[in-house]
Amino acid sequence: MPIGPYENFATCVAAQQEKGRDEEQAKKICGTIEANMTKMLVLRKSAEEQCYTLGVVYEPDVVDTEGDFAKAETIESAAWAFMERLQTMAKGASTILKSCLDAEGEGITLDVTELTEMAKADGLDDQHLQVDEPLGTIVESYLAPTDLDIGGQQVKKGAWLLGVRWTPEMFTKIKSGERTGLSMFGRLDRVKGVPVGE
C-alpha cells in the first residue's frame, strides 16, 4: 500500500534513513504517515455511501430532560468554540506531521499538551462512552438563522444543527434505531431557578 508519496512502507523507511534518521525514527515517521492514510481511506469509503444525519445539538429556550435550558447566544458561543477547537487540533496535527517530514535528520520538539485530544479529534462519540476510534466526520455545523421546517419538524432560530457522515458501523446503529439523536458532552455552569427564556 502506498505510504504518502512513497510506494510502500519499506520505501518510506529507506527514504527516511537516507535523510539521516535511524531505523527506529524512520519506522515511527512512516507509521504516523500510514495511520493517517488509513484514516483517510476509511473516510473516503464511508463517503461513497452517504451515511449522513442532520440533527439538533441544542436549541434555545427549550428545557431538556435534565431541567436545563440555554439562550441562543450561549449556544452560538459553544458551537463556534467547538468548531474552532476541532480545526485548531487538525492544524496542530498537520503541523506536527509536517515537522516530522521536514526535520531532515535534526531533532524536533513536540508540544504534547493537546496530543491526547488530537488522537481523538473528530469531536464525535457514541453513547458518551468516550470511544477512541473514528466514528465519522462532521460535515455541517451551523446555527439556524431563522425558524426552520426540516422534514416536517420545526427547528427554532438559534438552534445548533450538526451534519455528520458516520462510519458504516455507526450508521447501521442509526438506521436500526439504536441511536436516535445527538447529545453534547463537556462542561457547563448553571444558574438555578431561572424562568425559561430569561
Added chain:
Amino acid sequence: MANKIVQLFVKNIAAVDKAANRRQFLVIKSAKEGAVKMSKEAMTFDEAMMGRKMHKVYMALSEHYGALMETLDSIRNSDDENKGAAIKGALTGYIGAMTKAVPGMMTEMEGDEGKSALDPASLITVRDQMDTIIKEMTMADVKDKKAPDASALTKMAHGIAAMFGRAAGATDETIAELEKAAKGEPEVVVPAEVTARMAKSETEAAELKKSNEELAKQVTALREDAELRKFAEEVAGYTSIGLDPTKDAALLKSVSEKLTPEHAGRIRELFKAAVAQAAASKLLGEIGSSAMGAAAESAAGQVQQKVAEVMQKNDKLSIEQARGAVFAADPALYERWRVETTVKV
C-alpha cells in the same frame, strides 16, 4: 423555573439512543434509500415524563457500565497474569454497585404501571456490548495463552443484563431473551441430513459390533475344539487305565489349565505309570494263563516259552526265578524283551 446554562464548553457530541434535547435526527440519508423522514408524531405529557425518568435511569446505568468497561479495558491491556480472576472481581464489584443502585432506579420509576419501564432494546444492547468486549478480550488473550473462560464470562454478562431487566420491571419475554445464554449452553441446531447420517452410522457400527462379537465367539469355539482334540489324543494313550477320550479330554484340559504345571505334570506321570503297570500286568497275566499268549516270534513269546520249559524242569521255581534264569542264560533275549515291553514314562 429551570436551570439556565450560562457557560458551555462542548468537548464532543455523541450519537445516543435518547437525546436529552428530546430531538431525533431531522434527516437521515443513506446511499440507497436517500432521505428518510423521521416521525413527527407529537409527544404526549406522559411520554415526556417517562423520557425524563428513563433518562435518569439510563445515566445511572451508563455510569456503572462505563466504569465496568473501563476496568475491563484496563485488565485487558495489563500484564496481569490472572486476568480471569481480575475480570471476575470487576464483575463482582459491578454487581454489588448495581445492587445498591437499582432500588433508587426503581423508586425513580415508581408510579408507572405495568412492566417494560426500561427499553428492552437498551438492555439487549448492553448485553451485546458486553459480549463483544468479552470476545475481543478472549481473542487478544489467546495470543498469550491466558484466555479467560469466555463462556463463563458470557453467561455472567447475560445474567447481569437479565438482572437489570428484572430490577427495572422488564417483561418476562425480555428477561427470557436476556437470560437465554445465562441459563446454559446455547442450543445447537443439527441439520436433518447430519442427524440422518449420524443415525445410519450408529446402526452400521452396531451391526459391525454384533458381527465382530459373533466372529469372536466362533474363533473361541474353534480354539476350544482344537485344544480338546489335542487333549483327546493324549487321553487316547490312557485308555488302558479306563480313560475315555470323548469324555475325559475336557477333564485333562481342565487339569492342565487349573492346576499348576508341576501338579498337572505329576498327574500325567501317574497316568503313564498306571498305563505301564497295566501293560506289565497284562503281560504277566498272559504268561500265567497260556504259552500261546504272546506271539512265538516275539521276545515276550520266546521268554514265555523258555520260562515254561525251565519251570517244567524245576517245579520249585517261581515265575520270576524262572524268568531270571532265562534272562541270565540269554542276555540278548533279555535285551529284546526289555525293549519290547518298556513303556516310556
